[in-house]
Amino acid sequence: YGAKMAEWCYHYEKPVLALHNLLAGRWKGDRVYVFADELGDVDDEYSDALNYARKVFGVRNVTSSANTHCKWLQPDEVDIEDHGLRYIYNHALKTFIDLKHCPDDDEYIAPLPLLIAIGHDGRGGGNFDFDDDEDMVDAVGSWCDSVQSIEIRKEPLEGVDYEEFRPNFSEFGLIEDEDEDEE
Numbered sequence: 001y002g003a004k005m006a007e008w009c010y011h012y013e014k015p016v017l018a019l020h021n022l023l024a025g026r027w028k029g030d031r032v033y034v035f036a037d038e039l040g041d042v043d044d045e046y047s048d049a050l051n052y053a054r055k056v057f058g059v060r061n062v063t064s065s066a067n068t069h070c071k072w073l074q075p076d077e078v079d080i081e082d083h084g085l086r087y088i089y090n091h092a093l094k095t096f097i098d099l100k101h102c103p104d105d106d107e108y109i110a111p112l113p114l115l116i117a118i119g120h121d122g123r124g125g126g127n128f129d130f131d132d133d134e135d136m137v138d139a140v141g142s143w144c145d146s147v148q149s150i151e152i153r154k155e156p157l158e159g160v161d162y163e164e165f166r167p168n169f170s171e172f173g174l175i176e177d178e179d180e181d182e183e
Contacts, residue, residue, distance in 0.1 A: 009113035011104040016113060018078040020085045023112075024152040031056075032147045034117045035063050049118055049144040085152050088112055089162065092149035096162045109169040115143040116150075136169055 008015040023032065033053060050062060059065040088097040088111070097111055104110075118141055143150070151157075 005113065005117065009110050010106070011108060011110045012082065013110070014075070014080040016110040017080045017082055018073070019112060020088075020152055021079040021081070021083065023147075023150055024083075024085055025079075028151070029148055032116065033062070033066070033144075034113055035066065084154050087153050087156050089151040089153070089157060089160070090143055090146055090149055091151060092146035093143070094160075094162045095165045096157075096160075097165050097167065098156075101164070101166050103168055103170070107170050111167040111169055112143075112150075112152075114140050114169050115167070116147050117141050118144050136167060139165075139167060139169075 010016070019032075019034075031052070033049070053062045054060060057065050057069075086099050088099070090096065099111075102108070102111060
C-alpha cells in the first residue's frame, strides 16, 4: 500500500478490507508478506519467513527487491468492499479470531495486518504503542510463517476445536498525545 503501518491497518480501512478479501479469495493458500517500514537489517525474529522469501525471490534484501520488482496493486484492481468476513482461522496454529470479539472503534487496529507483519516490533520502535500489553507485543508477526494456512470466512467452521484469540491492538500512546495537544 505504500503507507506506514499506522496509516493503513485500522479496522475497515480500504487496505485492510482488500487484504481480507484477497486472502479469502485469489490469495487463499498463498504466502503473503506484509513488510513493516521498520524491518531494516534486524530480522532474527522473522528469519524463517524471510529466508523462505529470499530463497523464492533469489535475493538478499526482500524489501528492496519487492519495491523494485513487485507490482503495486491499484485500487481498481482490488475488492475493497466489506463482505462481512468475520472469522480468521489459522489452521497451522489451530487458532481463530472472531472479529466481533475484537474492539473496532477508531483506537483499535485490525489484527490480521499486524499478525502477519514482518519487521514491526511493537515495542515502541514502530508506529504503535500497545500500552505495555506484552501479549499483544508478542503477537505482532506471530502468524508471518503461517499465512498460507489462513482461512477467512463469514461463517464459523464446524467441527474444529481451535482456541480463540482476541487481539486488542491499539494505538493508545498516540491518542493520549493527541489529547494532551488539545489541552
